[in-house]
Amino acid sequence: MASKPILYSYFRSSASWRVRIVLALKGVEYEYKAVNLVKDGGLQHSEEFKAINPMEQVPAFVIGETALTQSLAIIDYLEDMYPKPALTPQDPIKKAQARALAELISSGTQPLTNSTVNKVLCKGNEAKTQEWCQFWIDKGFTAYEKMVQNTAGKYSVGDDITIADVCLVPQLYNAQSCTFRFKVDMSKFPTITRIINTCSELPAFQAADPHVQPDCPEDLRKQ
Incomplete structure:
Protein backbone atom coordinates (compact mmCIF):
# COMPACT_ATOMS: atom_id res chain seq x y z
CA MET A 1 0.00 0.00 0.00
CA ALA A 86 -13.35 20.56 -9.74
CA LEU A 87 -11.91 23.90 -8.64
CA THR A 88 -11.16 25.11 -12.16
CA PRO A 89 -14.18 26.08 -14.32
CA GLN A 90 -14.58 24.30 -17.64
CA ASP A 91 -15.63 27.45 -19.46
CA PRO A 92 -12.43 29.06 -20.81
CA ILE A 93 -13.43 32.59 -19.81
CA LYS A 94 -14.44 31.60 -16.28
CA LYS A 95 -11.29 29.50 -15.97
CA ALA A 96 -9.16 32.51 -16.86
CA GLN A 97 -11.13 34.75 -14.51
CA ALA A 98 -10.69 32.33 -11.60
CA ARG A 99 -6.99 32.02 -12.32
CA ALA A 100 -6.57 35.79 -12.54
CA LEU A 101 -8.22 36.27 -9.15
CA ALA A 102 -6.10 33.51 -7.64
CA GLU A 103 -2.91 35.04 -9.04
CA LEU A 104 -3.96 38.49 -7.87
CA ILE A 105 -3.72 37.16 -4.32
CA SER A 106 -0.98 34.54 -4.60
CA SER A 107 1.39 36.60 -6.76
CA GLY A 108 0.26 40.21 -6.55
CA THR A 109 -0.65 40.66 -2.89
CA GLN A 110 0.46 38.04 -0.35
CA PRO A 111 4.17 37.79 -1.30
CA LEU A 112 4.60 41.54 -0.96
CA THR A 113 3.43 41.51 2.65
CA ASN A 114 5.15 38.41 4.00
CA SER A 115 7.65 38.52 6.83
CA THR A 116 10.72 38.02 4.63
CA VAL A 117 9.89 41.03 2.46
CA ASN A 118 9.07 43.14 5.51
CA LYS A 119 12.33 42.18 7.16
CA VAL A 120 14.41 43.14 4.13
CA LEU A 121 12.57 46.32 3.14
CA CYS A 122 11.37 47.67 6.46
CA LYS A 123 14.21 46.44 8.69
CA GLY A 124 12.06 46.27 11.80
CA ASN A 125 10.63 49.78 11.37
CA GLU A 126 7.04 49.36 12.58
CA ALA A 127 5.72 52.53 10.94
CA LYS A 128 7.27 51.61 7.60
CA THR A 129 5.96 48.05 7.86
CA GLN A 130 2.46 49.36 8.58
CA GLU A 131 2.52 51.70 5.60
CA TRP A 132 3.91 49.04 3.24
CA CYS A 133 1.49 46.26 4.22
CA GLN A 134 -1.54 48.52 4.35
CA PHE A 135 -0.82 49.76 0.84
CA TRP A 136 -0.46 46.32 -0.76
CA ILE A 137 -3.34 44.61 1.06
CA ASP A 138 -5.65 47.52 0.30
CA LYS A 139 -4.53 47.59 -3.33
CA GLY A 140 -5.02 43.85 -3.76
CA PHE A 141 -8.43 43.75 -2.12
CA THR A 142 -9.59 46.87 -3.99
CA ALA A 143 -8.75 45.18 -7.29
CA TYR A 144 -10.33 41.88 -6.22
CA GLU A 145 -13.51 43.61 -5.05
CA LYS A 146 -13.85 45.39 -8.38
CA MET A 147 -13.13 42.29 -10.45
CA VAL A 148 -15.64 40.05 -8.66
CA GLN A 149 -18.43 42.46 -9.49
CA ASN A 150 -18.32 40.86 -12.95
CA THR A 151 -17.82 37.25 -11.87
CA ALA A 152 -19.34 36.56 -8.47
CA GLY A 153 -22.31 34.39 -7.73
CA LYS A 154 -22.36 32.60 -4.42
CA TYR A 155 -18.55 32.50 -4.63
CA SER A 156 -15.91 34.48 -6.49
CA VAL A 157 -16.68 32.99 -9.90
CA GLY A 158 -20.25 31.81 -10.13
CA ASP A 159 -21.86 29.43 -7.66
CA ASP A 160 -19.06 26.88 -7.34
CA ILE A 161 -15.89 27.11 -5.29
CA THR A 162 -12.82 27.79 -7.43
CA ILE A 163 -9.13 28.35 -6.93
CA ALA A 164 -9.98 32.03 -6.49
CA ASP A 165 -11.83 31.31 -3.23
CA VAL A 166 -9.08 28.97 -2.11
CA CYS A 167 -6.60 31.84 -2.35
CA LEU A 168 -8.92 34.55 -1.05
CA VAL A 169 -9.88 33.04 2.30
CA PRO A 170 -6.32 32.72 3.68
CA GLN A 171 -5.54 36.27 2.62
CA LEU A 172 -8.19 37.49 5.05
CA TYR A 173 -6.05 36.11 7.90
CA ASN A 174 -3.32 38.52 6.82
CA ALA A 175 -5.82 41.34 6.51
CA GLN A 176 -7.42 40.59 9.86
CA SER A 177 -4.00 40.57 11.47
CA CYS A 178 -3.45 43.91 9.79
CA THR A 179 -6.86 45.38 10.66
CA PHE A 180 -5.63 46.19 14.15
CA ARG A 181 -1.96 46.61 13.40
CA PHE A 182 -2.00 48.04 9.89
CA LYS A 183 -5.47 49.69 9.85
CA VAL A 184 -6.95 47.78 6.90
CA ASP A 185 -10.62 48.77 6.60
CA MET A 186 -12.48 45.61 5.55
CA SER A 187 -15.81 47.47 5.39
CA LYS A 188 -14.63 48.71 1.97
CA PHE A 189 -14.85 45.17 0.59
CA PRO A 190 -18.43 43.88 1.11
CA THR A 191 -18.36 41.28 -1.67
CA ILE A 192 -15.07 39.84 -0.48
CA THR A 193 -16.41 39.69 3.08
CA ARG A 194 -19.61 37.95 1.97
CA ILE A 195 -17.72 35.35 -0.05
CA ILE A 196 -15.30 34.62 2.77
CA ASN A 197 -18.11 34.28 5.29
CA THR A 198 -19.91 31.83 2.98
CA CYS A 199 -16.76 29.75 2.46
CA SER A 200 -15.98 29.75 6.17
CA GLU A 201 -19.20 27.89 6.90
CA LEU A 202 -18.01 24.87 4.88
CA PRO A 203 -16.38 21.94 6.74
CA ALA A 204 -13.37 21.82 4.38
CA PHE A 205 -12.50 25.45 5.04
CA GLN A 206 -12.98 24.94 8.76
CA ALA A 207 -10.68 21.89 8.72
CA ALA A 208 -7.96 23.92 7.00
CA ASP A 209 -8.18 26.84 9.44
CA PRO A 210 -4.85 27.72 11.12
CA HIS A 211 -6.32 27.49 14.60
CA VAL A 212 -7.06 23.76 14.32
CA GLN A 213 -3.73 22.66 12.86
CA PRO A 214 -1.44 20.37 14.89
CA ASP A 215 1.27 23.02 15.22
CA CYS A 216 -1.01 25.85 16.30
CA PRO A 217 0.00 27.00 19.81
CA GLU A 218 -2.45 26.02 22.52
CA ASP A 219 -3.26 29.64 23.41
CA LEU A 220 -4.42 30.30 19.84
CA ARG A 221 -6.48 27.16 19.32
CA LYS A 222 -10.21 27.33 18.70
CA GLN A 223 -12.22 25.62 21.38
Missing part, protein backbone atom coordinates in the same frame (compact mmCIF):
# COMPACT_ATOMS: atom_id res chain seq x y z
CA ALA A 2 1.40 3.40 -0.98
CA SER A 3 2.28 5.74 1.83
CA LYS A 4 0.31 8.94 2.32
CA PRO A 5 1.64 12.11 0.72
CA ILE A 6 3.29 14.53 3.13
CA LEU A 7 2.40 18.19 3.45
CA TYR A 8 5.11 20.35 4.95
CA SER A 9 3.18 23.25 6.40
CA TYR A 10 3.09 26.00 8.99
CA PHE A 11 -0.23 26.68 10.66
CA ARG A 12 -0.47 30.38 9.75
CA SER A 13 1.23 30.24 6.35
CA SER A 14 -1.44 31.41 3.91
CA ALA A 15 0.20 29.53 1.03
CA SER A 16 0.08 26.30 3.04
CA TRP A 17 -3.49 27.08 4.00
CA ARG A 18 -4.53 27.16 0.33
CA VAL A 19 -3.24 23.63 -0.14
CA ARG A 20 -4.91 22.43 3.08
CA ILE A 21 -8.25 23.74 1.81
CA VAL A 22 -7.91 21.85 -1.46
CA LEU A 23 -6.83 18.64 0.28
CA ALA A 24 -9.88 18.89 2.53
CA LEU A 25 -12.27 19.70 -0.32
CA LYS A 26 -11.04 16.68 -2.27
CA GLY A 27 -10.92 14.38 0.73
CA VAL A 28 -7.24 13.53 0.30
CA GLU A 29 -5.57 11.87 3.28
CA TYR A 30 -2.07 13.10 4.01
CA GLU A 31 0.57 13.33 6.69
CA TYR A 32 1.12 16.77 8.20
CA LYS A 33 4.68 17.80 9.00
CA ALA A 34 5.08 21.18 10.66
CA VAL A 35 7.89 23.52 9.68
CA ASN A 36 8.08 26.28 12.28
CA LEU A 37 8.96 29.47 10.39
CA VAL A 38 9.92 31.30 13.59
CA LYS A 39 11.63 28.85 15.95
CA ASP A 40 15.44 29.03 15.99
CA GLY A 41 15.44 31.57 13.20
CA GLY A 42 13.10 29.48 11.05
CA LEU A 43 13.29 25.72 10.51
CA GLN A 44 12.67 26.27 6.79
CA HIS A 45 16.35 27.25 6.62
CA SER A 46 17.55 23.88 7.91
CA GLU A 47 19.62 21.69 5.60
CA GLU A 48 17.00 18.96 5.95
CA PHE A 49 14.22 21.18 4.63
CA LYS A 50 16.35 22.87 1.97
CA ALA A 51 16.82 19.42 0.46
CA ILE A 52 13.04 19.33 0.02
CA ASN A 53 12.55 22.94 -1.07
CA PRO A 54 15.68 24.94 -1.94
CA MET A 55 13.57 28.13 -1.82
CA GLU A 56 13.17 27.53 1.94
CA GLN A 57 9.42 28.10 1.92
CA VAL A 58 6.29 26.19 2.76
CA PRO A 59 4.26 24.47 1.51
CA ALA A 60 6.02 21.47 0.10
CA PHE A 61 4.06 18.38 -0.90
CA VAL A 62 5.93 15.11 -1.12
CA ILE A 63 4.61 12.13 -3.07
CA GLY A 64 6.98 9.19 -2.78
CA GLU A 65 10.37 10.52 -3.84
CA THR A 66 8.99 13.63 -5.53
CA ALA A 67 8.66 16.98 -3.79
CA LEU A 68 6.30 19.57 -5.25
CA THR A 69 6.55 23.22 -4.25
CA GLN A 70 4.59 26.46 -4.83
CA SER A 71 0.98 26.35 -3.71
CA LEU A 72 -0.71 26.79 -7.08
CA ALA A 73 1.50 24.14 -8.69
CA ILE A 74 0.55 21.73 -5.89
CA ILE A 75 -3.11 22.63 -6.38
CA ASP A 76 -2.79 21.98 -10.14
CA TYR A 77 -1.41 18.53 -9.35
CA LEU A 78 -4.28 17.83 -6.96
CA GLU A 79 -6.78 18.98 -9.60
CA ASP A 80 -5.33 16.48 -12.07
CA MET A 81 -5.13 13.61 -9.60
CA TYR A 82 -8.42 14.23 -7.80
CA PRO A 83 -10.72 15.92 -10.33
CA LYS A 84 -13.80 16.00 -8.08
CA PRO A 85 -14.84 18.48 -6.95
Whole structure:
Protein backbone atom coordinates (compact mmCIF):
# COMPACT_ATOMS: atom_id res chain seq x y z
CA MET A 1 0.00 0.00 0.00
CA ALA A 2 1.40 3.40 -0.98
CA SER A 3 2.28 5.74 1.83
CA LYS A 4 0.31 8.94 2.32
CA PRO A 5 1.64 12.11 0.72
CA ILE A 6 3.29 14.53 3.13
CA LEU A 7 2.40 18.19 3.45
CA TYR A 8 5.11 20.35 4.95
CA SER A 9 3.18 23.25 6.40
CA TYR A 10 3.09 26.00 8.99
CA PHE A 11 -0.23 26.68 10.66
CA ARG A 12 -0.47 30.38 9.75
CA SER A 13 1.23 30.24 6.35
CA SER A 14 -1.44 31.41 3.91
CA ALA A 15 0.20 29.53 1.03
CA SER A 16 0.08 26.30 3.04
CA TRP A 17 -3.49 27.08 4.00
CA ARG A 18 -4.53 27.16 0.33
CA VAL A 19 -3.24 23.63 -0.14
CA ARG A 20 -4.91 22.43 3.08
CA ILE A 21 -8.25 23.74 1.81
CA VAL A 22 -7.91 21.85 -1.46
CA LEU A 23 -6.83 18.64 0.28
CA ALA A 24 -9.88 18.89 2.53
CA LEU A 25 -12.27 19.70 -0.32
CA LYS A 26 -11.04 16.68 -2.27
CA GLY A 27 -10.92 14.38 0.73
CA VAL A 28 -7.24 13.53 0.30
CA GLU A 29 -5.57 11.87 3.28
CA TYR A 30 -2.07 13.10 4.01
CA GLU A 31 0.57 13.33 6.69
CA TYR A 32 1.12 16.77 8.20
CA LYS A 33 4.68 17.80 9.00
CA ALA A 34 5.08 21.18 10.66
CA VAL A 35 7.89 23.52 9.68
CA ASN A 36 8.08 26.28 12.28
CA LEU A 37 8.96 29.47 10.39
CA VAL A 38 9.92 31.30 13.59
CA LYS A 39 11.63 28.85 15.95
CA ASP A 40 15.44 29.03 15.99
CA GLY A 41 15.44 31.57 13.20
CA GLY A 42 13.10 29.48 11.05
CA LEU A 43 13.29 25.72 10.51
CA GLN A 44 12.67 26.27 6.79
CA HIS A 45 16.35 27.25 6.62
CA SER A 46 17.55 23.88 7.91
CA GLU A 47 19.62 21.69 5.60
CA GLU A 48 17.00 18.96 5.95
CA PHE A 49 14.22 21.18 4.63
CA LYS A 50 16.35 22.87 1.97
CA ALA A 51 16.82 19.42 0.46
CA ILE A 52 13.04 19.33 0.02
CA ASN A 53 12.55 22.94 -1.07
CA PRO A 54 15.68 24.94 -1.94
CA MET A 55 13.57 28.13 -1.82
CA GLU A 56 13.17 27.53 1.94
CA GLN A 57 9.42 28.10 1.92
CA VAL A 58 6.29 26.19 2.76
CA PRO A 59 4.26 24.47 1.51
CA ALA A 60 6.02 21.47 0.10
CA PHE A 61 4.06 18.38 -0.90
CA VAL A 62 5.93 15.11 -1.12
CA ILE A 63 4.61 12.13 -3.07
CA GLY A 64 6.98 9.19 -2.78
CA GLU A 65 10.37 10.52 -3.84
CA THR A 66 8.99 13.63 -5.53
CA ALA A 67 8.66 16.98 -3.79
CA LEU A 68 6.30 19.57 -5.25
CA THR A 69 6.55 23.22 -4.25
CA GLN A 70 4.59 26.46 -4.83
CA SER A 71 0.98 26.35 -3.71
CA LEU A 72 -0.71 26.79 -7.08
CA ALA A 73 1.50 24.14 -8.69
CA ILE A 74 0.55 21.73 -5.89
CA ILE A 75 -3.11 22.63 -6.38
CA ASP A 76 -2.79 21.98 -10.14
CA TYR A 77 -1.41 18.53 -9.35
CA LEU A 78 -4.28 17.83 -6.96
CA GLU A 79 -6.78 18.98 -9.60
CA ASP A 80 -5.33 16.48 -12.07
CA MET A 81 -5.13 13.61 -9.60
CA TYR A 82 -8.42 14.23 -7.80
CA PRO A 83 -10.72 15.92 -10.33
CA LYS A 84 -13.80 16.00 -8.08
CA PRO A 85 -14.84 18.48 -6.95
CA ALA A 86 -13.35 20.56 -9.74
CA LEU A 87 -11.91 23.90 -8.64
CA THR A 88 -11.16 25.11 -12.16
CA PRO A 89 -14.18 26.08 -14.32
CA GLN A 90 -14.58 24.30 -17.64
CA ASP A 91 -15.63 27.45 -19.46
CA PRO A 92 -12.43 29.06 -20.81
CA ILE A 93 -13.43 32.59 -19.81
CA LYS A 94 -14.44 31.60 -16.28
CA LYS A 95 -11.29 29.50 -15.97
CA ALA A 96 -9.16 32.51 -16.86
CA GLN A 97 -11.13 34.75 -14.51
CA ALA A 98 -10.69 32.33 -11.60
CA ARG A 99 -6.99 32.02 -12.32
CA ALA A 100 -6.57 35.79 -12.54
CA LEU A 101 -8.22 36.27 -9.15
CA ALA A 102 -6.10 33.51 -7.64
CA GLU A 103 -2.91 35.04 -9.04
CA LEU A 104 -3.96 38.49 -7.87
CA ILE A 105 -3.72 37.16 -4.32
CA SER A 106 -0.98 34.54 -4.60
CA SER A 107 1.39 36.60 -6.76
CA GLY A 108 0.26 40.21 -6.55
CA THR A 109 -0.65 40.66 -2.89
CA GLN A 110 0.46 38.04 -0.35
CA PRO A 111 4.17 37.79 -1.30
CA LEU A 112 4.60 41.54 -0.96
CA THR A 113 3.43 41.51 2.65
CA ASN A 114 5.15 38.41 4.00
CA SER A 115 7.65 38.52 6.83
CA THR A 116 10.72 38.02 4.63
CA VAL A 117 9.89 41.03 2.46
CA ASN A 118 9.07 43.14 5.51
CA LYS A 119 12.33 42.18 7.16
CA VAL A 120 14.41 43.14 4.13
CA LEU A 121 12.57 46.32 3.14
CA CYS A 122 11.37 47.67 6.46
CA LYS A 123 14.21 46.44 8.69
CA GLY A 124 12.06 46.27 11.80
CA ASN A 125 10.63 49.78 11.37
CA GLU A 126 7.04 49.36 12.58
CA ALA A 127 5.72 52.53 10.94
CA LYS A 128 7.27 51.61 7.60
CA THR A 129 5.96 48.05 7.86
CA GLN A 130 2.46 49.36 8.58
CA GLU A 131 2.52 51.70 5.60
CA TRP A 132 3.91 49.04 3.24
CA CYS A 133 1.49 46.26 4.22
CA GLN A 134 -1.54 48.52 4.35
CA PHE A 135 -0.82 49.76 0.84
CA TRP A 136 -0.46 46.32 -0.76
CA ILE A 137 -3.34 44.61 1.06
CA ASP A 138 -5.65 47.52 0.30
CA LYS A 139 -4.53 47.59 -3.33
CA GLY A 140 -5.02 43.85 -3.76
CA PHE A 141 -8.43 43.75 -2.12
CA THR A 142 -9.59 46.87 -3.99
CA ALA A 143 -8.75 45.18 -7.29
CA TYR A 144 -10.33 41.88 -6.22
CA GLU A 145 -13.51 43.61 -5.05
CA LYS A 146 -13.85 45.39 -8.38
CA MET A 147 -13.13 42.29 -10.45
CA VAL A 148 -15.64 40.05 -8.66
CA GLN A 149 -18.43 42.46 -9.49
CA ASN A 150 -18.32 40.86 -12.95
CA THR A 151 -17.82 37.25 -11.87
CA ALA A 152 -19.34 36.56 -8.47
CA GLY A 153 -22.31 34.39 -7.73
CA LYS A 154 -22.36 32.60 -4.42
CA TYR A 155 -18.55 32.50 -4.63
CA SER A 156 -15.91 34.48 -6.49
CA VAL A 157 -16.68 32.99 -9.90
CA GLY A 158 -20.25 31.81 -10.13
CA ASP A 159 -21.86 29.43 -7.66
CA ASP A 160 -19.06 26.88 -7.34
CA ILE A 161 -15.89 27.11 -5.29
CA THR A 162 -12.82 27.79 -7.43
CA ILE A 163 -9.13 28.35 -6.93
CA ALA A 164 -9.98 32.03 -6.49
CA ASP A 165 -11.83 31.31 -3.23
CA VAL A 166 -9.08 28.97 -2.11
CA CYS A 167 -6.60 31.84 -2.35
CA LEU A 168 -8.92 34.55 -1.05
CA VAL A 169 -9.88 33.04 2.30
CA PRO A 170 -6.32 32.72 3.68
CA GLN A 171 -5.54 36.27 2.62
CA LEU A 172 -8.19 37.49 5.05
CA TYR A 173 -6.05 36.11 7.90
CA ASN A 174 -3.32 38.52 6.82
CA ALA A 175 -5.82 41.34 6.51
CA GLN A 176 -7.42 40.59 9.86
CA SER A 177 -4.00 40.57 11.47
CA CYS A 178 -3.45 43.91 9.79
CA THR A 179 -6.86 45.38 10.66
CA PHE A 180 -5.63 46.19 14.15
CA ARG A 181 -1.96 46.61 13.40
CA PHE A 182 -2.00 48.04 9.89
CA LYS A 183 -5.47 49.69 9.85
CA VAL A 184 -6.95 47.78 6.90
CA ASP A 185 -10.62 48.77 6.60
CA MET A 186 -12.48 45.61 5.55
CA SER A 187 -15.81 47.47 5.39
CA LYS A 188 -14.63 48.71 1.97
CA PHE A 189 -14.85 45.17 0.59
CA PRO A 190 -18.43 43.88 1.11
CA THR A 191 -18.36 41.28 -1.67
CA ILE A 192 -15.07 39.84 -0.48
CA THR A 193 -16.41 39.69 3.08
CA ARG A 194 -19.61 37.95 1.97
CA ILE A 195 -17.72 35.35 -0.05
CA ILE A 196 -15.30 34.62 2.77
CA ASN A 197 -18.11 34.28 5.29
CA THR A 198 -19.91 31.83 2.98
CA CYS A 199 -16.76 29.75 2.46
CA SER A 200 -15.98 29.75 6.17
CA GLU A 201 -19.20 27.89 6.90
CA LEU A 202 -18.01 24.87 4.88
CA PRO A 203 -16.38 21.94 6.74
CA ALA A 204 -13.37 21.82 4.38
CA PHE A 205 -12.50 25.45 5.04
CA GLN A 206 -12.98 24.94 8.76
CA ALA A 207 -10.68 21.89 8.72
CA ALA A 208 -7.96 23.92 7.00
CA ASP A 209 -8.18 26.84 9.44
CA PRO A 210 -4.85 27.72 11.12
CA HIS A 211 -6.32 27.49 14.60
CA VAL A 212 -7.06 23.76 14.32
CA GLN A 213 -3.73 22.66 12.86
CA PRO A 214 -1.44 20.37 14.89
CA ASP A 215 1.27 23.02 15.22
CA CYS A 216 -1.01 25.85 16.30
CA PRO A 217 0.00 27.00 19.81
CA GLU A 218 -2.45 26.02 22.52
CA ASP A 219 -3.26 29.64 23.41
CA LEU A 220 -4.42 30.30 19.84
CA ARG A 221 -6.48 27.16 19.32
CA LYS A 222 -10.21 27.33 18.70
CA GLN A 223 -12.22 25.62 21.38
